[in-house]
Amino acid sequence: MKHIFTIVILFLGLTAGLTCEEGMFPLSEIHKLDLNARGIEVAAPELYNPSGVSLVDGIINLGGCTASFVSADGLILTNYHCAFGAVQSLTSTENDYLRDGFTAAAPGAELPARRYSAWLIESYRDVSREVLAVVLPGMGHAARSKAIEEKIKKMEVDVEKARPGRRAEVAEMFRGKTYVLFVYTNIKDVRLVYAPPRAIGEFGGETDNWAWPRHTGDFALMRAYVAPDGSPADYSPGNVPFRPRRHFQLSSAGVREGDRVFALGYPGSTHRHKSSHYLAYEEEVALPYQIELGRWIIELKERLSLEGRDTAIKLSASLQGLWNNVKRSEGQLKGLRDLKLAARRRGQEQELQKFIQADPLRRRKYGELFARLDAAYAEARCRARRDQALASLVSGRVSTLLGNAFRVCEASYERPKPDTQREEAYMDRNFERSERQMTMALRDYSEPAERAVIREMLRRAASLPAGESIAAVRALAGGDDPGQALDGFLDKALAATRMKDPAVVSAWLKTPQAELRSRGYADDPFLRLAFALYPDYREMKEAEKRQKGVLDPLLAQLVDVKKEFLGTDFIPDANGTLRLTYGRVRGYSPADAVEMTPFTTLKGIVEKGAANPGNEDFAVPRRLAELAAAGELGAYAHPALNDVPVAMLYDMDTTGGNSGSPVFNARGELVGLNFDRVYEATINDFAWDESYSRSIGVDARFILWSLDKFSNAKRLLAEMGIR
Ligand code: ASP
Secondary structure, eight states, rough: HHHHHHHHHHHHHHOOOTTTTTTOOOOHHHTOOOOGTTTSSSOOOHHHHHHHHEEEGGEEEEEEEEEOOOOOOOEEEEHHHHHHHHHHHHOSSSHHHHHOOEEOGGGGEEETTTTTOOOEEEEEEEEEEHHHTTOTTTOOOOHHHHHHHHHHHHHHHHHHSTTTTTTEEEEETTTTTEEEEEEEEEOEEEEEEEEOOOOHHTTTHHTTTTOOOOOOOOEEEEEEEEOOTTTOOOOOOEEEEEEOOOOOOOOOOOOOOOOOEEEEEOOOOOTTTTTHHHHIIIIIHHHHHHHHHHHHHHHHHHHHTOOOHHHHHHHHEEEEEEHHHHHHHHHHHHHHHHHTTHHHHHHHHHHHHHHHHHHHHHHHHHTTTHHHHHHHHHHHHHHHHHHHHHHHOOOOOTOOOHHHHHHHHHHHTTSSSSSGGOOOOGGGGHHHHHHHHHHGGGGGOHHHHHHHHHHHHHHHTSSOOGGGHHHHHHHHHHHSHHHHHHHHHHHHHHHHOOTTHHHHHHHTTTHHHHHHTTTGGGSSSHHHHHHHHHHHHHHHHHHHHHHHHHHHHHHHHHHHHHHHHHHOOOOOOOOSSSSSEEEBBBOOEEETTTTEEEEEHHHHHHHHHHHHTGGGGGGOHHHHHHHHHHTOTTTTBTTTBBBBBEEEEEEEOOOTTTTTOEEETTTTTEEEEEEEEGGGGGGTTOOOTTTTTEEEEEHHHHHHIIIITTTTTTHHHHHOOOO
């Protein structure tokens, strides 16, 4: 009995853990929570109320980040790193907003952030039964996942057709088991209003990323615009500020150590309900590959950035993303190894297997579960090296030219299909966005970086062992000297290609395949390579769908049997849908005898600057240093610290996508802005634990201080209702 009890605790600690503070609660769970018992004074209907106005009405899904409204005129607060794409694309050597920051002097000076859109939740509905109804007895694995995929696409398209200006997304909550249809208002005109200089918005740079103590003023302001009649519309100078149903006022009331806090946001993905096989695959296959490749590209792009400010600006957004991912992956790999997570989860699965074996009915239902998972992951491992090489070759995140060429090639196969049978990117509802991503990527085109990256990806693919080789690559890099062959190809291809021109890319993307061929466009060297890679790529995609078709029902079974074993319910893994999380302002101890306290201050910025002379990551803006020296704290000091608090730590359960989530105190006042986790907490995507799971937010007092004292942004402060 005691044994079972220990196992149950072990499971809960790693999965549901309702007794601790783990949990990213979906909207459907909020009303079940006793918030008062958790020290939160806001009642559940104030948080979420489908028939009235609630905090949720002020929360925005900002394309992979979270944001919130902070004025009645659609002013949006989010992280600097979330607005970075806009700041970077608007920056030039003449208008260096990265270096100097940006404050729109008047509404007319707010600048369009073209890749951004703001989604506001309107409704959600469980559609599991409708989705799973398409699964027929005897269906093959690939057919199963294709049928579900198509059904989901149809539901999304139907909603969007019936309700223009809306975005519909069916989210898989528990893999292969539950599905929820979310409908969002889709605001497409978003503009940049304020960004601090990078030396504040990213103070500490990569040195401090994913780390504590932290002194980063990771915040920016944007604004949502709509057509004069209030409907969502594309950017137009005639658009007017959107009037949200709910907005928040930044509070200088602040929080102290031990205070309760909560956040609403759009956490991207966690993997706490997956099996040990997944953890082992991440540890042994996926993460080491991502880290090694990411580091290689970083080293290249950092070297090239030294050659001039223009190149540095162009490569800055991609470098920022690469560093963020690589460091997170390294933290996760370390966590997986140090905590022996895969082995621990395997131990739990062995206990589950015993539980299954102990009952004939369970044996019938779940008897094959773990054997099948073993087989599915064994196949994935066999394919891994080749799939990784192929995926890197065609990814627009690795090479813009080859990535774009590949999209043009794939579009020519996908566009003739009925809309809901196409791959996502080529569906009518996504096509314009895909096109914009491709053409905007060319704005940051750097030939030396492209050349080196393509060469390296081809070289790596060419060195795959014979049984795994890729025909198109073999044809290019054949012969005695693959390096020379690749150089020869790139010399000619880069000179001849027309794919550096955004207008050409746009036009070709919409050109039918027969015409691409008859007009000779398909002879463009990169397009030719893309067409040659396509059959292998298609085969990989089919295998992916088959794998999903195998895994979905198995993971659904895993959740079912775990529920039976533990006699409890779970919260689904994060999946980019709106979640509530709560916790306390709290320090932590990352190592023996090391105690981290939960606030950093203005003084700390100046100290870090002085301790790192000549290090660009810690270059303190002169004005900030002067204000700090003069003790210009305004009304924003933390009473006990006698200084402006810059960042704070809390034990809420967050992940990527929670970036930009407003942090509320127990009374529901906006006291901070979530932006990161500590290094040890990168592992909480796989397993949360109260000892190491700490997230980091900018203190609202520092945001207000920066707008007031540093930037003198009186117009914006007045709009936000501050004095
Ligand atoms: N800073 C993080 C990110 O960019 C947020 C997090 O993962 O906690 O993904």
